[in-house]
Every structure is written in structure tokens, then in C-alpha cells.
Amino acid sequence: MKQKMFADAALAVGTGQGAATKTTISAKFAKFRELGLLAVIVLICIGVQIRNPSFLTWENINDIAANTAILSILSVGMMLVIITRGIDLSIGATLALSGMIAALTVKAHPGLHPLAALLLGFAVGLACGIVIGFLVAKVGILPIIATLGMMNVFRGLTYEASGGKWVSAHQMPDSFKQIATGSLLGINNLIVIAVVIYAVAYYFVSHTRTGRQVYAVGSNPESAEISGIKTKRILWLVYTIMGGLTGLAGVLWVSKFASAQGDTASGYELSVIAACVLGGVSIAGGSGKISGIILGAVLLGILNNALPMINVSPFWQNWIQGMIILAAVVFNALVKRGIDRNNLMRRKI
């Protein structure tokens, strides 16, 4: 009886009814995912607000946004990398290296324009990204290995450049520190930069050919090759973008915390990957949305800010974050399994 239904569904191709129903189901799942994430965020906000009324104040919201900005900038790059079925473990180290070089430069030349410092950090990160992209795309080293290796190289270079010393607040000119503390039209610079990057990234992934090809390469590398997409170039590109964004983030980080250290952002890559996974970027490649990673980064940012405000002990904070990430992954897997099963049933055997 059941089988009969499936056969009918297959026959309905001509008339299209089968297709229509199935489509809406999977489309619903996809939409549901982001709405669900939003709902979780809203629920957490309401809960925390009841316990601590100073949570949803303009000041605190601004604070959360500024603190989330760097994470969310990095998530953009990481999303592109993960979409191509890769991973980048080196970004914590790249961030430290570019931040350190920018800090050392402004320490030696206090008169340097802050924009020049930003550009310098960006350039350093870009160079790191190009090297990694070369290793992954041209030499063919697995991303996890290539970036694990380069992570140590970049971290070592950071210590080497600084001689193991910190560059601390009093050694940096005010103009440099104001990159992160200043504001444009009442909005913190970090937030402005993040929003601009998001707008550009959105345009890139959904309205340019190269952007769409990133998805194609991740969704089916073989067929991308057959349909004439230069897959190696795309791979190189995503690691380069990742590096550039990381360099930028490095300068912002050092400016925000007014301190550059050898172990800056150590392990931070895992938070970035977590934000992507929370935002629905599939580690298997091929899918991921800008709107998703914004929500993912915001959720992590809110957890970081809210849990201390309602006196959750730091140990439990990690536990809670871990559980939320796991829940997101399990949810993703279940949705995918459901869709796959549906598709299999529509085969005729």
C-alpha cells in the first residue's frame, strides 16, 4: 500500500504534484532552522532579562554587538572555507601574528595613521591566507593538516617578532586604540566594520558567479571540475579571503583589548567554527547562509555576555555552550536524515 503511494509519487512527476509537496517539506525544514535559532535567542534574552533587568539596556546590547563583531567577521571567512569542505585551524595564530605586527609598527611609529595600521594587518593576514591556500589548492595537502602546521608556524613567528614580550596599552598611541573604541554616528566602529563586511559578503555569495562557484565546489567537487569551474582557484581564493579577514580582525582585536601578546586568540578558531556550525553551515560542505552565521555568532555572543550576568559559574558556561552546539549538530543531522530518507523513498525500487 505504502509502495503504491511511492510509485504514484514518482508518476506524479509529469503532473508535478509529488514534487510540489516534497519541496515544501524540505524548504520548511530549512526555514524552520533559522527561525528556531532566532527563537532560542529570543527565549534566552527574555529569560535573562527577567533575572537581571540590566541585560536589555542599550549600553549592554551595544556591548554584546561590539564583542560579537570580531567573532562574526571571522565566521564569514570560516563559512566560505567550510562550504568548500575545508577547515582553517590557523586563524587564531594568524590573528595574533597580524595583530602583533600592527602593534609593533604603531609602537615604533606612533604617528602612523590608524587606517595604515589596519591595512598592514590586513596585508599580513592576506599573505598568511595565500600561503595556506597554496598548500591546500596547489600542493593538495588536506586542509586540517595544512592549517594545523601553519598554525604553529604563525604562532612561532608571533613570538619571534615580539621577542616574547607584550605590547601593552601605554605603548600604543590613542589613535590606534580608537579604531575599536571610537564610533561612527553613535555606533561602535567594530559594529560598523562588521556590518559592511556582512553586506559585501552577502553580495559576494549570492550575487556573483565566483560566490556561487564556492558553493558548487563544496556541493560536488567532481562535477564542478567537469562543468569547467576552476576548483583549485576557488579553494585558493577562500583561504585567502579567510586570511585577509583574520588579519583585519587581528588589528581590531589588539586595538580593542589594547594589548598584543604572543598567545592572543589562542584556540579562538574553535569558537569561530562553533559559530558556523550553530549557524547551520554543514561541515560536509555545500551549504551555509550569511543569515545563519550572523545568528550563530550572536547566539554565542549573547551566551558569553548573559551567563555571567545571571551568575552562572564559568564551568557551567562552557558546559552550556557545548550542549547548545551539540544540540544544533544533532538537529541538523536529523533534518538531513529525514530529507535523505524522503528522497530514497521516491526512488522506485
Place this chain on the structure above:
Amino acid sequence: MAEYVLELKGITKTFPGVKALDNVYFKLRPGEIHALMGENGAGKSTFIKVITGVHAPDEGEIYLNGEKVEFKSPNDAKKAGIAAIYQHVTCYPDLSVTENIFMGHEKVSKLTKRILWNDMHAEAERLLRELGATFSPKTQMGALSVAEQQIVEIAKALSMDAKIIIMDEPTAALSRNESEELYRIAERLRDRGASIIFISHRFEDMYRLASMVTVFRDSKYIGTWRVDEISNPDLIVAMVGREITQLFPKKEAKIGEELLRVEGLGRTGYFADVSFSLRRGEILGLTGLVGAGRTEVCQALFGVTGYDKGKIYFKGREWKVKSPLEAMKRGIGYLPEDRQKQGLVLQWSIGRNITLPSLEKYARRGLLRTASEAQTAKHLAEKVSVKAGSIFDLVSSLSGGNQQKVVFAKLLTADLDVLILDEPTKGVDVGAKSAIYEIISELACSGYGIIMVSSEMPEIIGMCDRVAVMREGRITAMLDRKDITQEAILQASMAGEPAPAEIR
């Protein structure tokens, strides 16, 4: 206009160790549907990849409308108006239908290079309607059925304004009604002036659609005929046409009691209604074209993957197979198709590989007794006559045939009754092959029941007591030893009659 839109002369393509195409010819007229047929491994897939510019031929020339061309990349062929519809490879399951249609030739605004989504969606919608499909172009590709995905692939070819369309087994995964729909689309394309190369394992497709047929066999060009001028038996002879010269050392084994009986076994989407029985001392062949579901059935029997319909009786008692370990304990052994990946630890010595599945036999209080382990390994290695200096040689240093013998020795360590052999002579040279046949025959005589999965007709015919032929997930013929011929097997695996596939 030239007489032929596409002409290939003397194409040869060699891959390391294999001649995939050997001096092959092909001619395609404008507005013609031309069937290309041949067994597994006849060279059809490589041939398409040469036409579409994925592989460059080592020798030979390609003419397009009478002019000599050289395709350096898939893009060159695409620009020349050649589109291929592969069965699965080319779709991007995570992306929308529109993107799948336009990937690589998106519509972009001239000035800003911005993708014109609205134009693309509208054009995709138009193409889909033209092909009689009603799903939205914004649907995610992975959510479509195989038939619908095929329509998308055809829409893709149309969007590129292809003059030559290659369809690689487009009906293999379709039901009859879906196939009928596809025939209509193909005819419409032909009437619009496109030429179609149609690759299929179904005679039905060929008779229904094609006006010409070209046959390849063992990487060679056999001939081209008008479809209405060649009879079905002649065509089959053209496709198999080899003499079986090899001698098979099959000894008559004593057929004993029933070991295994399978009734109506099915796994949604992979195979259905599979029934057979296996007796002691019997060699049961399981053959059919690649993708017919043979390996899937074996893996279900061995507990690697599940099954959701039907029953398995082992020695008369019903039994649900849950895991390979349990299957081994009960007495079923599996020789995997890919011995290097699934059958052996290449970096280990011969002896360690052989005793791996039965280590507990040589262990006392958690410690291995290496002496008795080595003794068993040596004994078994000699029994299957592995050619090596000692059992401490690394498996990676052995030839393919000897590696396979080690896998056999591995199976013999356990107490088994049923052996499932998946392509036991794949990638093994001729000499070693007959040694392996001898081992198999020996095993049958000593009372094992053997299921042998193979694509190679000579060994199926030479070794098996009975043969089950599978097609599209079902057993289409069960042949007794006296009825096993190349023609009968091919007939059953390709079937000119419409498949009894309509599910009631």
C-alpha cells in the same frame, strides 16, 4: 552543412595499465538519435569523457561539422554546443534547480557582473515548463527524485543551446512511465534539430528511440547498424561475441542440505523481492550490470547495511542479521570487493593479516601466544599457496593475486559455512585467476556454500552451479548450470521486455 555533426576517428585512450579505448570510430548525423551500447567496461564512459573534453585522447581525431577540433577542457566542448547528461555526477544537491541549470554559464549583467536571479529563475521556469515539469526552479536539487533531476539536467543542456546531447544511461533509475516521459522529451529535442547520443542498457530504449546503434566491446569498436536492420540476437552476439577459451578447474562437489534461504529481501531504494537459496557445496553466481544491486544484497546478508523487507533463513531457522560480527559468528564470511581497502591491512605481515579475525583463539588471559598464531598462519598460507618468502613478509609486497589468497586464508580461520565472494578475481592477473578458481572449487568440495558476485561472464559460466541475474534491484533470471550462456545472462541483465518493475 556537413553530413555528420560529430565524427570521431581512431580514438585511443590509455590509462596507466588499461587501454580504455582502442581505435574507436563514431559518426553522428544531425537530428539523429544514436544508441551506444556495450557491456560493463566496454569503454562507453571514457568515450563520453573524450567527446566532452574531460579526457584528451592519446590518438585520433574529432571533427565537428566537418572541421577538426581539439577540446582542451570541458569548457571548450560546452562552447562547441556539446552537453552531457551524466547520471549522478553533475548535480549539486545543495543548490537550487536554477543554479544547477545555469552553473558555469550564469546570466550576469554586463556592467556590474551581478547575477540576474530574476532572469535566471524565469528562464529556468520556461525551460522546465517546456519539458513538462511543474516543480519550482527554486526547489533544492537534492529534494527532487532521480527522474526530476534528469529533467533538470536536460533543461541545463537546453539552456546552453546544445546541438549535441549525450545521455548516459538516463533511464537506468526511472520507472516505465518516467522513461516514457523521457522518450517524449528526447524526441522533441530531436525534432528541434538536436542530435542525441543515447547510452543505455535497455534494448527497449534503443528500439523505442534510436535510428542507429553503435556497439563497443572490450574497449574496441565493433560496428554501427541501422536499428531496423539488426536483430536482437545479432546485437547480443556483437556485444558479447567472445569465445570462452579459459579452462575452469571446476570439480563436481557433493550438493548437501540447504544452508541459506532468502525470501523477498528488500531495501528501500536499493533492491527488492530478492529470493534464492544456497546449499552446501554449491556455487551460486550473482551477476548483472554494475549498479544492479548485487553488492547491496551481499552487504545486507552480511549485516553491513540493513534491509527493511523480507526474511533470511540460515540453516532452516529465521534470523535477522544485525552486524558483520554476528554474521561471522553464525558462519557467514564476506570477501569484499576492494581487498586493499576493506580486506587487508597492507602495512602488516601476511601472518598477522591471516589471524586478525580470530585472535581470541590464540590468546590466553589477554596475551597472544605468538607461536600458535604463527603456526596457524603458516598452515593456512600454505593451504591457499600464497607465494611469498615467509609469513612475515608485508602484504603490500605481494601481487594482487597473492593478496587475494591472503584474504581467502583469512576467511578460513573462522568456522564458516557460507562464503560471499564479491568480485574475487578483480584486478588479478590471468595466472593467479585460475589459482583462485581452484581455491574456490576446493572450498565448495569441502562443504562450503558459496555466493560469487562477478561481472565477468566467463568465470560465472565456468564456475557456477546456478546463476541469479539481477537488474535494477531485482532478480530477473535464475539459470541452472546447463542453461547458463553469455546470451542468456546478457538478455536477462538488459531485458528487451519492459521490466516488471511497476510496484503493485
